[in-house]
Each structure stands twice: as C-alpha cells, then as structure tokens.
Amino acid sequence: MLHAAYLMPLFPLAGFAVLAVFGRKIGNPLAGWLATGTVTASFAIALVTLAGMIGEPASHRSFVETLFTWIPVSALHVQVGFLIDPLSLVMVLFVTGVSAVIHWYSIGYMAHDEGYARFFVYLNLFVASMLILVMASNLVFTFVGWEGVGLCSYFLIAFWYDRPAAASAGKKAFIMNRVGDAGFLLAMFVLFNALHTLSIPAILAHLGDLSTGTATAAALLLFLAATGKSAQIPLFTWLPDAMEGPTPVSALIHAATMVTAGVYLMVRMSPLLHRATDVSEVIAIVGVATALVAATIASTQNDIKKVIAYSTVSQIGYMFLAVGVGAYTAAIFLMVAHAFYKSLLFLSAGSVIHGLHDEQDIKKMGGLRKFMPWTFAAFMAGWLAIAGVPPLSAFWAKGAVLVHAFSYDIGLWIVGAITAVFTAYYMGREFYIVFYGDERWRRLEVIKGDPHESPWVMRGPLVILSVLAAIGGLLDLPFHPHLDFLSSWLAPVVGSVSRHSSVGVGGEWALAITDSVLAVIGVTLAWRLWRVTADARHLEPAFLQRAWLVDETYDKIFARGGEALAGFLANVVEAKIIDGAVNGTASGLRWMGSGLRRIQTGYVRNYAIGIVLGLVAILAWMLVRAGV
Amino acid sequence: MTAEPFPFLTVIVLLPAIAAVVVAVVQKAPRWVAELASALASLAVLALAVTIAVQFRTHDAGYQMVSRHQWIPGLGISWALGVDGISLFLVVLTAVIFPLAMLGGKVRQRPASFLAWMLFLEAACIASFLSLDLILFFVAFEITLVPAYFLISGWGHERRGYAAIKFFLYTFVGSAFLLVGILALAFIHLHQTGHLTFDIVQLAHTHLSAVTGDLLFWAFTAAFAVKAPLFPLHTWSPDAYGEAPIAGSVVLAAILAKLGTYGIIRFDLTLFPRATVSMAPGILTLAVIGIIYGALVAAKSKDLKRLVAYSSLSHIGFIVLGLFALSAESLSGSVLQMINHGIIVAALFLLIGMIYERRGTWQIPKLRGLQRPAPILAAVFVVVVLAAVGLPGLNGFVGEFLILIGTFVTHRWWGVVAVAGVVLSAVYLLWAYQQVFHGKPDGENEHFHEMRWREGLLMVPLVGLIVFLGIYPKPVLDRIEPTVDALVAHVDAAAHTRHGPHTPCRERSVRCAGPKATTRNLALAPRSGVTPSARAQDSTHRDVIGTAATTGSGVGG
Numbered sequence A: 001m002l003h004a005a006y007l008m009p010l011f012p013l014a015g016f017a018v019l020a021v022f023g024r025k026i027g028n029p030l031a032g033w034l035a036t037g038t039v040t041a042s043f044a045i046a047l048v049t050l051a052g053m054i055g056e057p058a059s060h061r062s063f064v065e066t067l068f069t070w071i072p073v074s075a076l077h078v079q080v081g082f083l084i085d086p087l088s089l090v091m092v093l094f095v096t097g098v099s100a101v102i103h104w105y106s107i108g109y110m111a112h113d114e115g116y117a118r119f120f121v122y123l124n125l126f127v128a129s130m131l132i133l134v135m136a137s138n139l140v141f142t143f144v145g146w147e148g149v150g151l152c153s154y155f156l157i158a159f160w161y162d163r164p165a166a167a168s169a170g171k172k173a174f175i176m177n178r179v180g181d182a183g184f185l186l187a188m189f190v191l192f193n194a195l196h197t198l199s200i201p202a203i204l205a206h207l208g209d210l211s212t213g214t215a216t217a218a219a220l221l222l223f224l225a226a227t228g229k230s231a232q233i234p235l236f237t238w239l240p241d242a243m244e245g246p247t248p249v250s251a252l253i254h255a256a257t258m259v260t261a262g263v264y265l266m267v268r269m270s271p272l273l274h275r276a277t278d279v280s281e282v283i284a285i286v287g288v289a290t291a292l293v294a295a296t297i298a299s300t301q302n303d304i305k306k307v308i309a310y311s312t313v314s315q316i317g318y319m320f321l322a323v324g325v326g327a328y329t330a331a332i333f334l335m336v337a338h339a340f341y342k343s344l345l346f347l348s349a350g351s352v353i354h355g356l357h358d359e360q361d362i363k364k365m366g367g368l369r370k371f372m373p374w375t376f377a378a379f380m381a382g383w384l385a386i387a388g389v390p391p392l393s394a395f396w397a398k399g400a401v402l403v404h405a406f407s408y409d410i411g412l413w414i415v416g417a418i419t420a421v422f423t424a425y426y427m428g429r430e431f432y433i434v435f436y437g438d439e440r441w442r443r444l445e446v447i448k449g450d451p452h453e454s455p456w457v458m459r460g461p462l463v464i465l466s467v468l469a470a471i472g473g474l475l476d477l478p479f480h481p482h483l484d485f486l487s488s489w490l491a492p493v494v495g496s497v498s499r500h501s502s503v504g505v506g507g508e509w510a511l512a513i514t515d516s517v518l519a520v521i522g523v524t525l526a527w528r529l530w531r532v533t534a535d536a537r538h539l540e541p542a543f544l545q546r547a548w549l550v551d552e553t554y555d556k557i558f559a560r561g562g563e564a565l566a567g568f569l570a571n572v573v574e575a576k577i578i579d580g581a582v583n584g585t586a587s588g589l590r591w592m593g594s595g596l597r598r599i600q601t602g603y604v605r606n607y608a609i610g611i612v613l614g615l616v617a618i619l620a621w622m623l624v625r626a627g628v
Numbered sequence B: 001m002t003a004e005p006f007p008f009l010t011v012i013v014l015l016p017a018i019a020a021v022v023v024a025v026v027q028k029a030p031r032w033v034a035e036l037a038s039a040l041a042s043l044a045v046l047a048l049a050v051t052i053a054v055q056f057r058t059h060d061a062g063y064q065m066v067s068r069h070q071w072i073p074g075l076g077i078s079w080a081l082g083v084d085g086i087s088l089f090l091v092v093l094t095a096v097i098f099p100l101a102m103l104g105g106k107v108r109q110r111p112a113s114f115l116a117w118m119l120f121l122e123a124a125c126i127a128s129f130l131s132l133d134l135i136l137f138f139v140a141f142e143i144t145l146v147p148a149y150f151l152i153s154g155w156g157h158e159r160r161g162y163a164a165i166k167f168f169l170y171t172f173v174g175s176a177f178l179l180v181g182i183l184a185l186a187f188i189h190l191h192q193t194g195h196l197t198f199d200i201v202q203l204a205h206t207h208l209s210a211v212t213g214d215l216l217f218w219a220f221t222a223a224f225a226v227k228a229p230l231f232p233l234h235t236w237s238p239d240a241y242g243e244a245p246i247a248g249s250v251v252l253a254a255i256l257a258k259l260g261t262y263g264i265i266r267f268d269l270t271l272f273p274r275a276t277v278s279m280a281p282g283i284l285t286l287a288v289i290g291i292i293y294g295a296l297v298a299a300k301s302k303d304l305k306r307l308v309a310y311s312s313l314s315h316i317g318f319i320v321l322g323l324f325a326l327s328a329e330s331l332s333g334s335v336l337q338m339i340n341h342g343i344i345v346a347a348l349f350l351l352i353g354m355i356y357e358r359r360g361t362w363q364i365p366k367l368r369g370l371q372r373p374a375p376i377l378a379a380v381f382v383v384v385v386l387a388a389v390g391l392p393g394l395n396g397f398v399g400e401f402l403i404l405i406g407t408f409v410t411h412r413w414w415g416v417v418a419v420a421g422v423v424l425s426a427v428y429l430l431w432a433y434q435q436v437f438h439g440k441p442d443g444e445n446e447h448f449h450e451m452r453w454r455e456g457l458l459m460v461p462l463v464g465l466i467v468f469l470g471i472y473p474k475p476v477l478d479r480i481e482p483t484v485d486a487l488v489a490h491v492d493a494a495a496h497t498r499h500g501p502h503t504p505c506r507e508r509s510v511r512c513a514g515p516k517a518t519t520r521n522l523a524l525a526p527r528s529g530v531t532p533s534a535r536a537q538d539s540t541h542r543d544v545i546g547t548a549a550t551t552g553s554g555v556g557g
Helices: A007-026 A030-054 A086-109 A116-135 A139-157 A164-195 A200-205 A212-229 A238-244 A247-256 A258-268 A270-275 A279-298 A304-324 A328-355 A373-387 A393-408 A410-435 A456-475 A485-494 A504-530 A547-599 A604-627 B008-028 B031-055 B088-104 B111-130 B134-143 B145-155 B160-193 B210-227 B236-243 B246-271 B273-299 B304-325 B328-359 B375-389 B395-410 B412-437 B443-447 B453-471 B474-496 B505-511 B513-518 B532-556
Strands: A063-073 A076-084 B064-072 B077-083
Touching (some): A007 A030, A030 A086, A030 A116, A063 B328, A063 B395, A063 B474, A076 A086, A076 A116, A076 A139, A086 A116, A086 A247, A086 A258, A086 A328, A086 A456, A086 A485, A116 A139, A116 A247, A116 A258, A139 A200, A139 A212, A139 A247, A139 A258, A164 A200, A164 A212, A164 A238, A164 B412, A200 A270, A212 A258, A212 A279, A238 A247, A247 A304, A247 A328, A258 A270, A258 A304, A258 A328, A270 A279, A279 A304, A279 A393, A279 A410, A279 A547, A304 A328, A304 A393, A304 A410, A328 A373, A328 A393, A328 A456, A328 A485, A373 A393, A373 A410, A393 A410, A393 A456, A393 A504, A410 A504, A456 A485, A547 B273, B008 B031, B008 B064, B008 B088, B008 B111, B031 B088, B031 B111, B077 B111, B077 B134, B088 B111, B088 B246, B088 B328, B088 B474, B111 B134, B134 B145, B134 B160, B145 B160, B145 B246, B160 B210, B160 B236, B210 B246, B210 B273, B236 B246, B236 B304, B246 B328, B246 B474, B273 B474, B304 B328, B304 B395, B328 B375, B328 B395, B328 B453, B328 B474, B375 B412, B375 B453, B395 B412, B395 B453
Antiparallel strands (some): A063 A076, B064 B077
C-alpha cells in the first residue's frame, strides 16, 4: 500500500506557493491548468492508495503517517500526521475528484477575470486545507485545515473585494465560523483535560475513560463547531451571503466540500457521540429542523444561487439527521451524492449566469432551454437527482437517511418527508422559471442579442457531473449484501457504533415507494405552478423570502448590540472613567502644586528631565564606586 | 580560572550602549556615518544574539553564560547577567526588531540623535532581560524610560508632548513601588541571613510571611502591570503608541511592553510564588477583562495606530492570563506569545508606517480600497493580521492555543471566557482590513504606491518568522520548556508548603506540574496523580533553581 499521504496536500500546497509568487507571470490560462494539474495529481495518488487499501484485509486498512512534532509542551504533544483509513480515503477521493473537475470548469468561467491567477492561488490553498482537515490524525492539526478552509472561503467570497457586499459577506462568513471554531477549541480543551491527548486514534481508543458528562460536553462543543462550518441552525445565515463569491467557489466550497466538513467531523468522532447522552438526539433534531426551514426559504428566493444555497443548507440538514440517528454511512453516502448533484446545479447556474452576463435574478430569465441546451439538460439532471426521482442518486442516498430516521423516530421521518416534497418543488420552481416561460431577459434588456451556451471547457465538467449525479446511487445499493459497497467499506470505521434500521425489507420497499411518490408530488407541483408563469407572489410569502427574519434578528442583537456596547466602552468607560481618572489625578496634583509655583517651573517636562538627570547622577556615582 | 569563556552577555549589553555614545558624539558628521555605525552595531548585536541562541544548552533549566562581577560590594550590588529559556528569545527578539525599526522608521530631523537613543534603548532592554541582580535590573528598566521619552517627544506626532509625559509619569509611578519593593526584600533577606544582596537566585530563598509576600508582590506587580499594560492601567499606551514615531511605536509595543510581562514571570513567580498563587484569580480576571475590553474598544477605533494599541491590550491580556494560570502549557505559551506578539505588532506598525508615509494619515475612514493599487502590501498586511487573529499555521495560534489550553486545565472558567477573545479579534481586525483595503479606491487612495523593494526586504524576516514559528515552533519551545517546568514546580512546591485555602492542586487534581512532567509522553495519566511522587518531582525541580546559582557562578568565574 502506498504510504505517501502527505503528497496529497503537498501538491496543491506547492501549487499555491508557486502561483502566489509567480501567478501573474504564469498568466491565463496556464495558471489555471497548473492548479488543475496539482489537484488531479492528488486525486491520482488517492486512487493508488485506494487500490493498495482494497488489497489489504479490512482490519489492516487504517494507518497513521507522522511527519514531525508540531507543538511539544509538557503533556501536550501535537504531531503533524495523517490518518489514512476507509473514511478519510472516501473523503479524499471525492474532495480531490470534485475539486479537479471544478478547477477545470473555472479555467473557462474565470477566463475574463483580472484576478484569474489569484483565484487559483486561493483555490489550491483551499484544496490543501481541505485535505489536511479530512486526513489529520490529531484534532489540533484538523483544526489547521478547519480554519484554513474557512480562511480560503473568506478570501473567495470576498474575491471581488471592491464590491462592498462581497467584502462584508466574506467577513461575516469568517466571523460566524469563528463562533463555531470557539466550540472546536473548547472541545479540544475538554478532551485534553480529561485524556491528556488530542490524537484522534488515542482519543477514540480511550473513550471509556471519559465520564458521560465530559463526553457530552465535548460532543456538543464539536457539534457547535460543525453548525458553524456546515451552516446549520443557529449559524446558517452566512452561507446564503457567501453566494457573493464566484460560482465555482459556491460549487466547490459552499456545496460539495467545505460545508460538509462538519458532517465529516461528526462521523469521525462518532464513537464520542455514542459515549455521550442525548447529543445524537440534539443533532438529529437540529439537522431535520434546518432541513425543513432552509427548504421553505429556498422555495421563495429569486436569486438563482440563493435557491441552491438554501438547498445546500437543507441537504446538509439531512446529513446531520443521518448522523443523529446513527446512520453514519448514510450521512457519508448523501454527502458524496450531494457533492455530485449540487456542484452540478451550481455549475449549471454558473453557466446561466455566464451566458446572461452576470444576471442572477431568475425573474429576469426564462425560456433559456432553446439557447443553452447543454446547461438545460445538466440542470434538469441535477434537479431530478436532488428531488429523489428513482433511480437517480438522491433517491438512494436520501432514501437511506429516511429509512434510518423512520426506524429511529417517526416524527423525524415525517419532517424529513415533508422536506423531500419541498426539495423537489423548489428546485423545480427554479428550473421552470429559468428555462421555461417568456424570454423576460429580452424585454428587460439584460443582454444584447441571444444568450450563448458556455464553451466546452465548462460543458465538459457538466457532462461528467451529470453522469455522476445520475448513477451515484451505485455506491451503496440496498438489495444485496454484495452491492452495499460503501457500507462494507466504512464498516471498520463506523460499523461498531452505527445503528441498524429495524424496518425490514418490506418496510424498506414501502418507504422507497413513499419517497418516489413524494418526489413526484414535488415535481408535479413545480410543473403545475411555474411552467408557464414566473409571477405568483402568493406562493412567495415575505416571511419566507426574508429567511424567517433570522438574519435581521441577529443583526439587531449581535451586530448593533455589540456595536453599541463597544461604543459605550470606548466613549464612556475608556475616555471618561479609566482615562478620566488618570487625567483627573494629574490635574488634581497640578492644582495642589500650583501653590508652589513660584519655586517650581510648573512644566512637567522639566521634572522629567530632573528625574533623568538624577538617575544619571546615581548611575555615575555607582560607576565611580565600582571603579574604586 | 584558566579558560575564561567569552562574556557574550556583557558584550551584548555594552556594545549597543557604546555604539549609542559613538553615534551621539559624531552628530555633526554626515548622515551616513551615523546610519552606518548604528547599522553595523545593531547587526553585530543580532549576530551576538544568534550566537547566544546557538550556544544555549537546550535541556538546561538554569541560567547559562552567567557573568557575575562585583559592582558595588558594599551594597551587595553586582553586575550579574545570565540567560535562560525565558529570556533567551526575548533577547533575540530585541536584536531582530531594533535594526528593523531603525530602518523602517527613518526620521528626517536629527537622525544621529534619533539613532543614538534607539541604540541606547536597545542596550537598556537587553540589560533588563539578562540582569540577575535586582538593582541592575531596576536601573536598566528605568533607563528605558529616558530614550523612550525622548523618542516620543522628539520625533512624535501632534500630541507628542502630552503622550510622552503621560507615558513617563505613569510608568514612573509604577516603578516607585518597584524600588520600594526591591529594597524591602533585600533588607528582609539581610535581616534573615546577615548578608546584603540583590541577587535574585539568593533572594528567592527569603522566607516571607503571607502578608509581606502579598505586599511585595503588589509592589513589584504595579510596575510590571503598567508596563505590560494590564487593564485598567493601560491608558498611556494608546497615546504613546499613537503619538510616537513609527520606530518608537514598534519598540514600545514589541519590546518595552514585554519588560512588563517578563518582569512578572521572572520576579513575581520566582520571588513570590505563594503570593502569585493566591493573587492569581484576581489578576486572571483583569487579564480576561483586558482581552475582551481591548478587543471591543479596538473595534471602535478610527485610527489604525490606536487600534493596534488596543489589540495589544487584548493580546497582552492573553500573555498575562497564561502567566497566572501557572501550568506548564500556559506559561510556555505565554513566553512564546511574548515573542510572537513582538513580531506581529512590529510588522503591523511598520506596515502602518508605510501607509502613513504615502497618505499622511492613519485615520481609517480616509483609507479605502488599497488592495487594488497595492496588492502585495495588502497580501503582507493580511498575513500579519491573520497571525494576530491566531490563524493556525501562523505563529499567533501556537502561543494562544497553549495559553488557552493551559488555562482551561488549571482555571477553567477564565479559559472559557478568554476564548471569546478569539472570536472578537477576528471581528475588529477583519473589519479594519475591510475598511482600509476593500472597496473601490477613491481620491488619493487610487494612486497609492505599491510596496517598494526596500520595504519588502524589511518585512521578509518578520513574515518569515511568522510562518516559521507557526509551522515549526519546536526549537523555541524545546528551549523554553525546561525553564518553565522548573518554574512551575517551584511555584507548586511553594504553594504546597502552606496549608491555607490556596492549594492550587486541589481542584486541578492530576494536572499539577509535577505529575505532568512524569507522564509527559504517556497518552493517559492516572486520575489520582498528586501524591508523594509529585512532591518528589517538585523538590527536584526546586533544586534545579537552587543549583542554577552554583552552575552559573562556575561558568562566570
């Protein structure tokens, strides 16, 4: 088996370094191809590692590669090392694979941007960070990747930094993520305090030494970190704003990879959840609630990317639902399938935006299927896939989640099932408004002439992702024990803590049919309501359009409240009280001293010089004494 | 003694002082004479500092390269210098920062006297870090005020007079307490042993009653808390940092502030371990308030220099937090963070100086969209800002993480609240960055000049250190840790001797310094750790401190 995991982050990291220094010299399009090449190389190494791992027996598929000691103080020994096992390899494969495709697409999408080279600098740094995040063998090193991807997300959201909205959205994403990251830090502190190690294998091996309370605290704090990174309630409001970034970024970072890091973290630490009490329930409830809330919001948005962004929040909610009900394999399955169809949807949306010269309002689009047939087909594939129409990927992946939710608690299943209808509906609504109906862009003069289909360098990735979105279900089929590839692959990692569904074969069939019916209901609703018209205000209540007012409430409480507090501290406490006391003492002394003015100069400066001269005299005296 | 070792420490103190005198004497000569002389002198100091770091024995907790000479024998005052894991990198930091400050903060008027004051200040700072004699330390500590005062009042900005006097008087009042404390301690020691000395190694064995110890602790701490500065004694710092010339701001924030935190660890923890333990909760509270308060006030600052001053208050809060949390992790983190903060804040002020040079202002509202005309300067700025924010992979994270994890272990709730500082630092620094560098440049900002080669070369060592110490802090931590371990053991041992309410290990259970050292490489320590073995460990560590004196004098001859 190939023991060269460090090469996987090293390639994009080297690409980052080279492009950061020489990017503008290398120029367009070579810089893009170089960046794509480094990620493809990582993908190739991941494939070789996979081939080696398949040859090993299941019990030998996990190893740690240690590079060097990073922070050695007392009991704390943080190693820079990589944990390679079936779980991290799945993550690495889909991260590098999807990244390579999206890098490739970006060569075309960013071709006319003046920040072309800079874009790939950030993109390569992102892939390196993401690989560190999923492969790190120590939680502190995981945190390097965790904050690294957040940083790249900040850079890429604020990529067009002269737009104030983009700059603010980037900062907002970073700060909300930092709130979650504080949870990550505290979780590490709790675990270190109890176990004296932060190495992931060591923590998981010694979970028995944790008290239930400690395990619960650590698990909840890690989940807080996950809600930040993965945009779940209560920290989800940054993700829709993140759509200010270029569309390939939305596809790669804010759909396929980074935002699913929270799910990965939960699955990686699943034995900890198992040891804690009630944390799984909290995760399941937060997940399914986020799924429903975000789906209702997505049903009313008019920005082509915001619909997909809320859809991402909703889909990740399903993944957390899976984690919460102990269906870890299903969570990873949905994560991979989602990476395929969601990046497909984003890249198709990007193709539409590209063709309409940066227009993002779907109400100004319409009838585009004639002008952009490839994009139309790709978007439709993505829509039907996410809707859960059999036999496309989400039918299997989301189906697996819902089966486990059903067997865990019927209430969770009901909310999940309602969300499934919404899912098929909101994406269908977008599909019909964009590709059917009147050609509203003509009347509104969005562009001159007809929209154009995107070049092959952008269409190629669409084709690949369409195929993957369609057949992604093959990864884990339920029919036969030899077909559940992903489940048996991940069994050494999560098998012992996974819950098994108790619904039986008949129940699974019944649920699969129910899922199909729900998908068809959603699709039909969208078709009935939005195929002809794009104007149906009664279907877009303001409360949902304004995202349940969550963002506005946060803004009132935290942004303005915090600003008021800071203003009070700066203008009153600091200026009047603390510094006021100092200056008051000084003027009081001056007042007392005014009586002595005749024999004193009154200039503090002169006193200072007097003190200095005195000191020099003392020093000189000492030197003289020393000489004696 | 035959082979007298080269007196590195005496030379590194005297060299910049002599150079300062030379530069001051040749004031009338052409400008380049003074510049060349000070450049050569400060580079020689840097070379010496690097040599000292190379010669330093890694696993030795005590003072090394000690040179001890009688100075005023009648008063028990000696010229005693020594370096250990705590002072080593502060000396290196001083030697790195001063040449950069002199190059980056060039002044137009009276350059020779400016450089002379800078060199003099460098000598005083190094002497403070190396001094093993309290009077020698006090003299050096006080003398730093003189060049600092003249640098602010001579080359500062509009309100320089006010700022300089405020700085001088504020810190001078603190020092008055320190002097009284030093004399009182020496006389108590004289009374007990019949031997008048100001040697800290010997004074560490003075027996102090709880009340006396507490009083002396406060006398020493007053001076250091002002210098650091610790909330609420900080209000001189925004004025001084804000009004000083760039070179002055750099050395004030990067080096002089460290005299305060260094004083705490060197004198409070060594001389008054019991008082340190009993006073810890109060000072930890002030440190945490400083972290949050500094960050919030920084968020409202309209002026880049004052913003950095308040961010320094917040970051110094972290350092003090680690010092008084009294665990090996937090103390090592604090010592490392003194270095990190010095590098980061120096880089920030140098960058702000570049902005000032071009735009004649550091008012945030007047700056806008600078990333477009100056992408390289923006990139360097962002790296430094991220280091200040504590992004893992850059140096600020390692120190902050060690401080917080060490604090959580011994003083949980202070650690928890301090984590909020991690979030807030991102808020005010990214907000400032956005206002200055993002958006569309307007007016004069459009013609903002990109970073020049000379300026870039100035930033290379700082950014290089930011990245290097972020990825590979091991060489530094390996040298800091033995000294810190010994110090933690010393403090714990002193706390054990008293059976009062302040037994630090009571709630910490297994996390005391002693058992930690024994279980260093084990993943798991038994939960019932603090027992006889811990005590034994403590006493061996105390011996390390005790024997340091003998080793030291042996080397020094």
